[in-house]
Amino acid sequence: MPTTLPALPGPPPDPHSYAAASPLRPTHLHLALTVDFASCTLAGTATWHLAEPPLAATELVLDTRDLLLDGVGLGPAPTGPAATYALAAAADPVLGRALRIAVPAGTAAVRVAYRTSPGAAALQWLAPAQTAGEHPFLFTQSQAILARTWLPCPDSPGCRFSYEATVELLGAARGQLLALMSAANNPQATAPDGRYYFRQPHPVPAYLLALAVGRLDFAPLSNRAGVYAEPVTLGAAHHEFADLERMVLAAEQLYGPYRWGRYDLLVLPPSFPFGGMENPCLTFVTPTIIAGDRSLTSLVAHELAHSWSGNLVTNGTWNDFWLNEGFTVYFERRIMEQLYGRPYADMLQVLGEADLQHTLQTLGPASPATHLRLHLAGRDPDEGLNDVAYEKGCLLLLALEQLVGRPRLDAFIKGYFNQFAFQSMDTDRFAAYLSQVLLTPAGAARLDLPAWLDGPGLPPGAPAARAVRFEAVAGALGQLAAGTPPAALLPSTAAWSSQEWEYFVRNLPPTLSATALGQLDAAFHFTATGNAEVLAAWLERATAASYFPAEAALAAFLRRVGRRKFVVPLYRALLAVPGGPARAQAIYALARPNYHSVTTGTLDELLGWPPSPPAV
Template structure:
């Protein structure tokens, strides 16, 4: 009761005291911002002063679709006379210095806005100042925030909000030094509508508070892109002693069933690389507009509902996000040029978890699907003059770091590690990686630092000659990449070739049901047509297997692409319904890219997109805008 009373008073006083004098903001002609430098997509001067702990006090206003309140930064000051934060499309009301209750107005300036990076927020202080309090509001242009109207949720009764900060969007909802190099702890006090539950990448409730007041703590230091918030009509289901699932009421039972193996995954992961250091591992199933398969926010993975396939066939995404608890969250890339250190390790570790829980045959099929996608990405990049983008170490200066979120970082990175494992042996490699995670836990590092560690602690130690530079700084896929085979894949591909080349469907196919093969086998089957299959045969396959409306987004998206390429217009209603429902960029980008390949399909694609775009997060619609060449 005492805590809640203080909480209510803090919100009541938020905009009535200590908000400072608006005149303390300097005029635009000030020269301060001329001295600001950009490092790793951030204006923050973290080499001189950096956030050690962030406390948020925010009101979640669904009616006006804004977050309003204060970000209180407790900082480590190495003698700086100014602190520089990243902001983009935030309204700064005032800034104060000093601990709460003892605040004084600060002089500050908002520098020139860059369309990608936003603006530097420059706050004057003295070398003795440790506390910077930024009173602010988000705006309609805050790209991290996805405000969903009730009709876009399961019950159609309540609105929903979630954030997506990676890579550099946290600055659009919190004024922060938005660089992965800076790790800090955080806490938060939130006021939300009383009929909704609030969750963050921190300690979380499992039941709704009737007063709409929530408090959060994240005691482990994290980079800013892992700060996350979700508010909606949510229920919780416990899966194990350290894990549970949140979802909207209509989906909670399905989520509980789909993710039942998470406790086994946690156990398997810990056996390989050591203790899970984030206390609990929960998953929240978000509405369909969520742009990714999953996001590894610590303690609370954000997941797309497209993972709910009914048969557990897509839970490798959950294994991936769990693996991030070591690679990415525990040990973090120092810059977005080093993104493969997050994702390559995670894909490798994901595959190890899947092998431990479901067996090597399943893990190998998952790896083969990913390798097919890597080969396709490499071929496209090499043929379009983007050879440098096939390097593991990227060059993303003055580019959107989202451009580095490709199969190169994920799958080439994983196969780099798989290939090293094949040379040194799994036991030796596991010992090396375990020591690596232990040596750098809760720290960041660059590619160069990892390569040095790799050579000193593994390759030289084991007297192994390995072409590290060719993998890290070279183009394409090196010739010594480890090879993976799958008899089940080969059978699926052989069946597809027979269907393609013969007049009648083979007897083997006519006796099949969709349950006879797992998702990855059907993907291999569809891809084996290499983009060409007579429409009449696609109709017959659909009559038997109903790929077009099977409910499995992985299979449906592959089938839709094949259908668009072969003028299978009969499934346009299903494609349209899918594009208006699902906001996951992994599916949207290839479907819309295929639609853009001819004038006729492009015209239809633009018509669908005009209706579907309001259902997408900014991350997805910005990508599709570019694919279709449209502006809104």
């Protein structure tokens, strides 16, 4: 049972939501949608139910961006009276426009009829040529504040609501395509009438609303877990994720029961901008983690861990993003340790810390962007979220583990998830809770929590990982630097894992010539590897060295894959070499239609898109 605690600080205001300050907070959504692939739009009604009818007239504020309103009414019935409402005249480019609805006393619900715009930022409509089959595809990506582009809602992680939805497919999609949401998707065949019903009984924030529609099949992995994918991908996906139920059991043994019913994966087309998205009951994953040898499934462990850290206890605002991601990275690596051993988890930790060090160097030693507590007001939060929240947050938990011991930290984390289940948490409230429950005054002084939360970089004495299995890789790199031919290293590298190869490629001497890279490629076939992590690291190095035999693979990878983690560094590498900017522009012109808006939002700025017309 949750513990009774002294009062914690109140939640801070959310700088990214008009609705977060609304006098009324809706607690349940009934969503009725039609999906029209012909016009690339959604249309329907969002009915927001209030916890209690207000005793006096007040207003409900919802977040919207680029939505077309068809009317606003009072009460749950379509025949209810029209409501008085106002939509802000000027749209903020990031926040959109506040929808303010006058709510008379005694009103139980408010209905908003609306349509999305064809360019709604959360929605990606894929033509058949952009999928693995012969049918179109739709998926949403609502994090961080894009839910407001496909329904009027309180689009703040601090606002939670349960929901039910009816989704109807129009036109040729009816009877051909399957609809799924971040709810209980009982394995089902495609509905002949194109109508689907969903119910999510647990309160979730708007960024965890998700919808996908495509030609999808399902394969079970256990009684409560399975995978959806396009038919041509399903077999490989089913093999790749065979350990999913073992992951769920390991997570439960660590931090308590999985509370969401089913846990299924949906493999999306490769344009998906992230590695994964932890939508409740239905994690979205990129096909770039299907390597054939189950070597990249730590990403699935990460998204599963979000079922506790993020979905169960959610960051109150995007300034508190580290509370979602730092806990999740720590939890992910504990799952992987439990399944595959400490040496395996140590490799993941070392690679993660290397990513963090690169980010800290890029941002600068004094940058406030290296604090755990962020200050994102006035910015698109999606552009301010980086490895700091993930890896520095994880290191804070490792520092706590060193300070109090793993058993006490595990008990604390398990109690934290139980105490604040289906609630939101911000940095100040977490710091107060940590001090009340886990830290003694002496422990707090040794930890120096303010330096972690509001200081730049890493505090002195921050944990540093060591991976025994990387020592052999370092030895091979040393041999290479001493002049050993790459082919002579083949016997000692035969049993290397994906992580060892990634470490090898990342740590190749930066001065290697294109000729030297050619020798490596001839021995290890990096340009032809099917492992996306290794390939992306290799292509970045090959681009920097102007290793021309990899150019075709680079162009093909950038045109096929929209995962921002991969494509942004590769375009940056192109921009840094002679002739690279023109090549980057040419590739981007072909690839951009395949990218989600989350990716193009970053790349348009990086590449100066659209390019200026030539001078006359």
